[in-house]
Amino acid sequence: xxxxxxxxxxxxxxxxxxxxxxxxxxxxxxxxxxxxxxxxxxxxxxxxxxxxxxxxxxxxxxxxxxxxxxxxxxxxxxxxxxxxxxxxxxxxxxxxxxxxxxxxxxxxxxxxxxxxxxxxxxxxxxxxxxxxxxxxxxxxxxxxxxxxxxxxxxxxxxxxxxxxxxxxxxxxxxxxxxxxxxxxxxxxxxxxxxxxxxxxxxxxxxxxxxxxxxxxxxxxxxxxxxxxxxxxxxxxxxxxxxxxxxxxxxxxxxxxxxxxxxxxxxxxxxxxxxxxxxxxxxxxxxxxxxxxxx
Numbered sequence: 001x002x003x004x005x006x007x008x009x010x011x012x013x014x015x016x017x018x019x020x021x022x023x024x025x026x027x028x029x030x031x032x033x034x035x036x037x038x039x040x041x042x043x044x045x046x047x048x049x050x051x052x053x054x055x056x057x058x059x060x061x062x063x064x065x066x067x068x069x070x071x072x073x074x075x076x077x078x079x080x081x082x083x084x085x086x087x088x089x090x091x092x093x094x095x096x097x098x099x100x101x102x103x104x105x106x107x108x109x110x111x112x113x114x115x116x117x118x119x120x121x122x123x124x125x126x127x128x129x130x131x132x133x134x135x136x137x138x139x140x141x142x143x144x145x146x147x148x149x150x151x152x153x154x155x156x157x158x159x160x161x162x163x164x165x166x167x168x169x170x171x172x173x174x175x176x177x178x179x180x181x182x183x184x185x186x187x188x189x190x191x192x193x194x195x196x197x198x199x200x201x202x203x204x205x206x207x208x209x210x211x212x213x214x215x216x217x218x219x220x221x222x223x224x225x226x227x228x229x230x231x232x233x234x235x236x237x238x239x240x241x242x243x244x245x246x247x248x249x250x251x252x253x254x255x256x257x258x259x260x261x262x263x264x265x266x267x268x269x270x271x272x273x274x275x276x277x278x279x280x281x282x283x284x285x286x287x288x289x290x291x292x293x294x
Contacts, residue, residue, distance in 0.1 A: 003052065003210060005042035005254075013038055026232075033225065033232045037265065040222050040229075042254045049138060049175055049256060050104045056173055056208050057108060057116070057134065065171075066117045066130045067108075069101040070137040070149045079155035085122030100258050101136050122158050131167060137174040138256055140209075141263030142248030143181030146172060147188035154190055164191065166199030173208040176254050176261075180215050182207055211254065221253040232267075239266040 013019050013035060026034045057065065068087070080087060090102075108116045117124060124130075135153075140146050150170075154160050162168045172185060191201035218226040230251070233244045243266030245251045250263035260269045 003044070003048060005044060007042060008038050010035070010039070030232055030235075033228045034267075036223070036225050037229055037232070037267070040253050041264075041268075044175065044254060044256050046100055046256070046258045049258075050100065050107075052175060052210055053101070053104050053136065053173065054108055057136075060132055060134065060171060063132060064115055064117055064128050064130050065132045065134050066120050066125055067105050067134050067136060068119055068149075068153075069105075070135050070146055072145050072148070073152065077152060080149070080152040081122060081156045081159075085156065085158070087119045087121065100138075105136075122156065126158075132169050132171060134171040134173055137172075138176070138259060139252065139254070139261040139263065140172070140174045140177035140181045140185070141246065141250035141252060141261060143178070143184030143188075144248070146174075146181070147185050150185065150188050160190065163189075163204070164199070166204060169204055169206065171206045171208055175209060175256075176211050176252065177207065177209045178215050178250055179212055215248075215250055218251060221251065229265075233265045236267055239270045243270045 013023075019038065023031050023034055057067070073088075082088070102118075105116065105118050117128065117130065120128070120130070133153075135146065135149065137146060154163065159168075163170075170189075185207075186202060186205060189201050189205060191197070191199070191204075193200045193202050213220060218230060222229045230245070233239075233251075236244060243262070246261075246263040246265055248263055251265060252261060252263045255261070255264060255268075262269065
């Protein structure tokens with residue numbers, strides 16, 4: 001499936017008051033590099049992501065699929081499941097990417113009746129003899145969010161038993177991911193890849209995505225001026241060190257309309273000391289409201 005990304009142009013940048021205010025925060029000799037940052041961004045429309053997701057899920061045809069939107073839990077949560085094997089209630093607040101995933105799941109279930117199960121309980125998994133568990137996200141940078149979700153998912157004796165005996169296959173579906181994140185996610189899973197194991201965990205784990213890249217391939221994403229762009233991001237003291245190259249130092253250049261991944265440079269979304277911010281975060285991760293490349 002060929003994907004067309006939206007991008008900013010110099011004309012768009014010149015005509016945007018919001019971007020002009022953002023650029024004015026940089027020293028005059030670095031404004032041109034900040035412009036280069038904007039020109040290298042790739043924007044993914046919500047409808048494009050939704051259509052891509054539906055196509056990938058439709059390809060998993062081996063029996064019913066249990067679909068779970070990956071989310072981050074605040075506080076000390078010991079398990080994804082409650083004592084009766086039910087998943088947690090959804091937050092009343094907008095969750096950005098999770099909200100979009102829920103919309104896609106609803107459309108899929110209408111198209112294929114009961115073939116897709118929307119966040120089913122363990123009892124439903126048993127009754128339907130589900131063998132495919134699908135975890136859905138938009139972007140995987142460091143792998144920690146998905147890994148933490150998997151860790152909580154496995155904190156149930158039934159799920160852990162099914163996994164150990166090779167009765168379930170785990171699919172991680174995300175539009176974007178780093179190669180390094182795959183290994184980090186795999187490390188969160190119980191089990192072993194020893195050649196003597198009958199059911200090696202890597203054989204039961206499947207990654208599905210459109211775009212994957214190595215963390216250190218900066219030139220591939222940011223072009224010939226990637227070194228200057230990195231120096232610019234690293235130099236902004238108003239942005240915390242951990243956020244300057246994005247969470248996990250991933251330095252991604254891809255942005256969703258519904259959610260700005262925090263693995264993109266912090267100068268695009270971080271709000272700290274009243275500097276380099278666009279607005280308070282209004283979705284699951286952040287919002288880049290001054291950019292509207294249409």
